[in-house]
Amino acid sequence: MRYAETGFQLEVDLSKGSIEKVETDPRDTALFLGGNGMNAKLLYDRVPPETDPWSPDNLLIFGNGLLNGTYVPGANRVSVDTIAPLNGLMGHSLMGGFFGAEMKMAGYDRIVIRGEAPDLVYLAIHDDKVEVRDAKHLRGKGMYDTQRMIQEELNDKRAWVAAIGPAGENRVIMSSIDCGNSSAARTVGPVMGAKNLKAIAIRGTKDVYIANPAKAWEMCSRLRKRLDENPNVGDWMAVDEDDSFHHNNFSWGNARVRRKTFWSATLEERWRNLKYDHMSRQTGCWNCPKACHNVIHWPGRKRFSYKCYGKDTYHMASFQELDFTYEILGISQNLGLDSYSTPQVIAFGLELLHAGILTEKDFPGMPKDVRARFYYLLDKIAHREGIGDILAHGISGAAAIIGNGAEQFDHNTVKKFEQLPIKLGKLNPAYFLMIATGEDMAITQIEGSFPQDPITDPEMKEEFIAKWTAVPDEKFVEWFRQWEKRDQLPDDAMCAITDWNECMHYLDDSLGFCGFVSSFRGQFGGTTGYDIWIMPEVITHVAGIEFDKDRLWECFERNRTLVRALNNRAGLKRSMERPPEDHWAVRNEEYEQELLTKYYDFKGWTFDGIPTKETLEKLSLGYVAEDLIKRGVLTGNEVTALKDARARKEKE
Amino acid sequence: MKSLPSRTPGPGKRRNKEGGVVVDKNTKKTKIVKDIKVETKKCVGCRACEIACSAFHAVPRYSSVNTTRSRIMVVMDEVRDIFVPIRAGDYTPAECNGRNKYVIDGIEYDECTFCPASCPSRDAFKEPDSGLPLKCDMCESDPPLEQPMCVDACTFGALTYEEREVEVFEEEEQEKLEDLEIVFESLIKKYGKKKVRSTFSRLTKG
Numbered sequence: 024m025r026y027a028e029t030g031f032q033l034e035v036d037l038s039k040g041s042i043e044k045v046e047t048d049p050r051d052t053a054l055f056l057g058g059n060g061m062n063a064k065l066l067y068d069r070v071p072p073e074t075d076p077w078s079p080d081n082l083l084i085f086g087n088g089l090l091n092g093t094y095v096p097g098a099n100r101v102s103v104d105t106i107a108p109l110n111g112l113m114g115h116s117l118m119g120g121f122f123g124a125e126m127k128m129a130g131y132d133r134i135v136i137r138g139e140a141p142d143l144v145y146l147a148i149h150d151d152k153v154e155v156r157d158a159k160h161l162r163g164k165g166m167y168d169t170q171r172m173i174q175e176e177l178n179d180k181r182a183w184v185a186a187i188g189p190a191g192e193n194r195v196i197m198s199s200i201d202c203g204n205s206s207a208a209r210t211v212g213p214v215m216g217a218k219n220l221k222a223i224a225i226r227g228t229k230d231v232y233i234a235n236p237a238k239a240w241e242m243c244s245r246l247r248k249r250l251d252e253n254p255n256v257g258d259w260m261a262v263d264e265d266d267s268f269h270h271n272n273f274s275w276g277n278a279r280v281r282r283k284t285f286w287s288a289t290l291e292e293r294w295r296n297l298k299y300d301h302m303s304r305q306t307g308c309w310n311c312p313k314a315c316h317n318v319i320h321w322p323g324r325k326r327f328s329y330k331c332y333g334k335d336t337y338h339m340a341s342f343q344e345l346d347f348t349y350e351i352l353g354i355s356q357n358l359g360l361d362s363y364s365t366p367q368v369i370a371f372g373l374e375l376l377h378a379g380i381l382t383e384k385d386f387p388g389m390p391k392d393v394r395a396r397f398y399y400l401l402d403k404i405a406h407r408e409g410i411g412d413i414l415a416h417g418i419s420g421a422a423a424i425i426g427n428g429a430e431q432f433d434h435n436t437v438k439k440f441e442q443l444p445i446k447l448g449k450l451n452p453a454y455f456l457m458i459a460t461g462e463d464m465a466i467t468q469i470e471g472s473f474p475q476d477p478i479t480d481p482e483m484k485e486e487f488i489a490k491w492t493a494v495p496d497e498k499f500v501e502w503f504r505q506w507e508k509r510d511q512l513p514d515d516a517m518c519a520i521t522d523w524n525e526c527m528h529y530l531d532d533s534l535g536f537c538g539f540v541s542s543f544r545g546q547f548g549g550t551t552g553y554d555i556w557i558m559p560e561v562i563t564h565v566a567g568i569e570f571d572k573d574r575l576w577e578c579f580e581r582n583r584t585l586v587r588a589l590n591n592r593a594g595l596k597r598s599m600e601r602p603p604e605d606h607w608a609v610r611n612e613e614y615e616q617e618l619l620t621k622y623y624d625f626k627g628w629t630f631d632g633i634p635t636k637e638t639l640e641k642l643s644l645g646y647v648a649e650d651l652i653k654r655g656v657l658t659g660n661e662v663t664a665l666k667d668a669r670a671r672k673e674k675e
Numbered sequence: 676m677k678s679l680p681s682r683t684p685g686p687g688k689r690r691n692k693e694g695g696v697v698v699d700k701n702t703k704k705t706k707i708v709k710d711i712k713v714e715t716k717k718c719v720g721c722r723a724c725e726i727a728c729s730a731f732h733a734v735p736r737y738s739s740v741n742t743t744r745s746r747i748m749v750v751m752d753e754v755r756d757i758f759v760p761i762r763a764g765d766y767t768p769a770e771c772n773g774r775n776k777y778v779i780d781g782i783e784y785d786e787c788t789f790c791p792a793s794c795p796s797r798d799a800f801k802e803p804d805s806g807l808p809l810k811c812d813m814c815e816s817d818p819p820l821e822q823p824m825c826v827d828a829c830t831f832g833a834l835t836y837e838e839r840e841v842e843v844f845e846e847e848e849q850e851k852l853e854d855l856e857i858v859f860e861s862l863i864k865k866y867g868k869k870k871v872r873s874t875f876s877r878l879t880k881g
Contacts (some may be wrong), residue, residue, distance in 0.1 A: 094726050094740055121722070128741055167754055179798075180752075204753055228743035228803035233730075236737035240730065247723075251830045303756040307721035312830040314719035318753060326754050 026234035027093050027566035028052060033131045033153065035146060037218055038079050038138030042153045047132065053568055054643060056533035057089035057132060059115055060582035062104035063589055065135060066113060067647065072592045072654070076108040076214065077194070079139040083214045085118075085126065085185070085223070088535015091309075092127025092231040093565050094240070096247040097540035097552060099123055099309035102532050103207035105214045109196050109417060110439040112590045114214070115463055118185070119308040119537055120205030125183045128227030140219035143192070147177055148225045158221040163189050165357035166201045167325055173224045186222035187215045188359020190405040196417040197364040197404070201356065204306055204316045204328045208361040209440075209465065234567025242564055246552065250312050255548035256540045257313030260331050261305055264295045269332060275339045277370035278435035278444030294345045301349060308537065315539060319349055327353030332443070332467075333362045339444070340366030341393050351397060358405040363465075364417065364441040369400045371418045371432055372410060380429050385410045417441065435603050438595075440464040442603060450607045451510055455615055456521040456622050458602040460632070462586050462595075463528060471538065472527045472545035472554075473499065473520040477506040493545050493554035495523060495572065514618055518625040526579040530558060533582055581642040584626075584634045588647045591633045591656055597623075600632060623664035630667040633657060704843035709813050709836070711762065711826060717833040718758035720751045724825035724834060731814055731824040743803045746811040747825045750788045757784060760825070760834060763800035764791030766808035768864060771796070807861055 034043045047061075055061045062084045074080045083105045090098035101123040107114025126134065129150050136146075145158040156176075161169050170184040183202055190198035191212040198212030233239045250256055260266065267286035274281050301321055305314040306328060316328040329352055337348040337355070355362055373396060375381040383389075387409065389399050403411025413421050419439035422429040435442050437458055443466055453473070454466070461469035472493065478484040488500055502516040512520075527542035531553075538544070540552035553561070559570035587595075600619060604610070620630065627638030636659045639648035651657040661667070725745040732746070733739040742748075746763040771794075774786035793800035793808035800809045814823040821827075822836035852860065862871045 092740060094730050094737075096723075124742075128743070171754075228741065230733070230739035230741040230744075232739050233737060236733075236735055240737035247828075247830070304716065304758070305719055306753060306758075307719040309721065310723050310726050311721055312723070314721070314831065318756065320756070326756060328753060 024232065025049060025052075026232045027090055027562075028057060028087075028132045029127060029130050029229075029231070031131055032133045032135055033148070034135045034137070035153070035155070036138040037136065037140040037144065037155065037220060040155060042155070044131075044151065052089065052566075054578070055582060055585075056530075056562075056578055057091075058086050058100065058102040058533040058535060059104060059529065059586070060533040060578065061133065062086040062102050062115075063113065063582060063585045066104060066106060067585060067589045067592075070106055072594070074106065076106045076111060077217045079137065079218070081106050081137075081214060081217075083136040083211065083218060083220075084133055085122070085136075086133040087123045087126055087131075088531075088533060089566055090561065091123040091535040092125075093233060094243050094310060095535075095561055095565055096243060096250055097308075097311045097313070097537050098535040099311065100532065100535045100537055101126070101207070103200060103211045105211050106593065107210040108194075108213050108217070109210050109420070111593050112438060112595060113462065113586055113593075114210030115468075115532070115586075116200075116207035116209045116211045117468075117532065117538075118200065118202060118205045118207040120183070120203045121309050122183045122185050122202045122205070122225065123535065124309045125225045125227050127231045128229055129225055130227060130229050134223065136215075136218055136220060139217065143219050143221050145173060145186075145222040145224060146220065147173075147182075148223065148227075149177075149179070149182075150226075150228055161221050162192065165189070166359055167357055169222055170203075173222055177224060177226075179224075179226055182224045182226040184222050184224045186359075187212050187220075188357060188405070190359040190415075191216040192221070193405065193407045193415070195360065195404060195407065195415040196420060197361045197368060197415070198359050199356075199361045201359060204318075204330075205308065206356070206361070208363065212359060212361070233565055235564040239564040242560065246557070246561075247312055250540055250552045253550060253552060255550055256544045256552045258315035258331050258539055260334060261315045261317055264291055264298070266291075266294075266335065269335050270339070272445070273335075273339065274444040274446045275342055277340070277367060277374045277432065278442075278446065279370075279374070280342075281446060290344075297345055297349070311537065311540065313540065319353070321349045321353065324350070324353050325357070327356055329362070336362050336366045337397065340370040341397050343394060347394055347397075350394075351401070354398075355401055358401065360401065360405060363443075365401070365404070366397075367435065367441050367444065368404070368414050368418055368421070369397055371421070372400060372414050374432055375425065375429055378428075378432070380425065380427050380432070381410065434605055437602060438464065438599055442466065442606075446605055446608075448608050449510055450610060450615070452512070452514070452517040452618055453520045453524075455602060455618065456517060457524060458606065459600040459615075459619060460521070460622065461525065462590055463532075467543060468528055468538070470524050470546065471543040472524045472551075474503070474546050474549070476509055477503070479507065487549055491549040492556070493549060493551055495526075495555045495576070499523065514621050515625070517618065518622045521622065522625065525583060526555070526576060529579045529582050530555075530575065533578065534558065534562070577642065581644065584638060584642055585644060585647065587626075587628070587632070588634055588639065588644070588651060592651060592654060595632070597630070597632045620664045620668050624666075627663055629657075629661040630664045630671070632664075633661070635661045635663055638663075705840045706843050707838050708841050709838055711813075711823065712835040712837055713760055714833050714835070715759050717831050718749065718760060719831050719833075720749055720753070720758050721831075722749055723828040723830070724760055725749060727824040727828035728814075741803070743801075744809065746800065746809050748799055750785075756782055757788065759784070759788050761789060761791050762811040762825075763793060763809045765810065766793045766861070766864060768795070770794055807865065 086102045088100050099119050101118045103116045105114045143158040144155050147154045166188045169186040173184045185202035194213045194216045199206045199208040270285045301319050303318040303320050306316045307314040315330045318328040320326045337351050404415050413424050418433045419436050422433040457469040531542045544551040559575050562570045636648040652659045724747045725742040728745040728747050729741050730737045750759040777784040826834045826836045
């Protein structure tokens, strides 16, 4: 008997038209949990590094977090993973909402898509009945129409439909996969397009079992109440109208201009009215007592919803105000374009025009007005017409094609992945490590447990520490106590902080927790919904697999290391681990490289950032070590980074 | 918080030999009506009510989640701003021949949005294994709950539990059906007397 998970995955090969329900090994669950962990294992085992991400041999996996579909509050994230055409590394995106729970109730822990359909199709799943259906009539349809039309076709309004829009069909790098109010926004949409898979519709009517019902229910009721009452969890941006933080501190345009005094009380009042005059309601995800999505009904537009910083990206990229985002965001989402990278790509294109690297000829018929220009480029990108066909590669890809100095304007990407538009003064060592090495690519998917800033008032500091139950080890308390200036903590503290931050995200992504009730929310106020102490108890009672803190931490180590090995095998190198050169104004290359070496060493990786044979074997990943040796990525004799650095120095 | 009535019959009532509640004649007859007030504006569509319902009615209690077994369902459409939790009411063997569409504050609600019936026109409120109809029982249990589970799960205040006393006009309340009778009644409704009778006699032969 399997609890929390179903014990089956659905494997569909769109080239062959084969559909298989495959039983999985419960020992893998104990090692990798689910979500991104199991997905990384499948990608490692089945997609060799020579595979072209666009090819039918690449996999697109929708992997449920282990606890999804149960009554654990806030567990609903599906990890959508693939080898990303963006950069050839593991592409990882998270989808909340209801798709995961419905998949569990249909009897599957994950859906593994391989191959490429001869023409556009969609997958219709109702429990054990799985069909590959013709989707030619849906070609070019937006997200909302696709979802509605498929529901009507299946005569099932309760089916959840994850779909790509025209952008995904056209393999735009910034295309997303959307389902209801949730979106797997980054890196995975184009692969769904490459597979000619327009959508997956799913409906389930089976039981998801709980291991220890009475205990689990009592515990989950308690946790639900805690989440409900905890002001530190959920999305503040859904309720707090003071958004001076992003507008005054983040950069506008193509991550270019800071407007430190932009925010004002009158603006806040104006925007508050704009929001509440047009907001239909706020909505939530499966079984979560937080409602983070604002549903906006803008004149002349279909209703759409957004959460978090998605509210700001369009108007900040175009130097407009909130009304512009409300006007354009629903249209962009309907086209199936991610709202984090797309506005930056458009701003990048317009910057190139301004700089004379691109000319008016590249933008035939483009209006003068900046808002109209955004619509113009949105459309060109989604349909890959003219300059849009080039911009559809993302900033790094487009810069490489355009050349002629365009590369200089690609100043805000790491491993080709567009970052949040943050440009600061002094280097922050922990953030340096997170941005350089984090393979979830976006800082919001890496940071979150250790506070961003020290508390200088001694009384407030102690008050914070007294309530800081999430802390996994006393050493973090000591470091926090002695912390006075943002950039001043011992290097080993910076390494450990990075590691703890990453740990909570990796656990969230494999268990299904939303970062807003867990990993992302520890940094503000210290008390988050789920931490390394609570999670083991939840898994034990709900999934029936005995866990404690140390064993769970080891799962994080295993999953993290596996993702690293997968990416090493795909060509990830130390030289690629660099935050944008202008992320901080004041830099110190020598110190940064030293810190990077120390972090690699802390992780049991080589000087080149590859897990050593010993590190892999310790985490039951001996087969990965063997493979890396066979492929010449490792020799098997490597030592960890610090020892290696010392040896290199002596040699010199 | 109001509590559910205890198992002893209320004023003017007694239990008969079979344990059914009978209202004494010549006394003012009242009964407790249990309401769940639904404020659709407050619903966020998290489906916690569905999840709690299915867990509570699982056997053993809380041992599984399956929202198809829930006796409450959120009719949900974000694009049209429709969020209506409905509780399973009575089974009806036939579809309506005339249906209603409601337009409230400019939002057009489909014909079945507010209807609690388990009926042939849709697959809502049917046991996924047997196809038998589901009906909300207000989570009656022993010991009684303070309020039904769906209400308890709704942290947004879209569902509120209320009790009120109303006068009863019937001479005598019908005796409560035994569990087995409820089962047979449902089976007869679904399959007809003849089929149930023949199946029963075949299975109980010898």
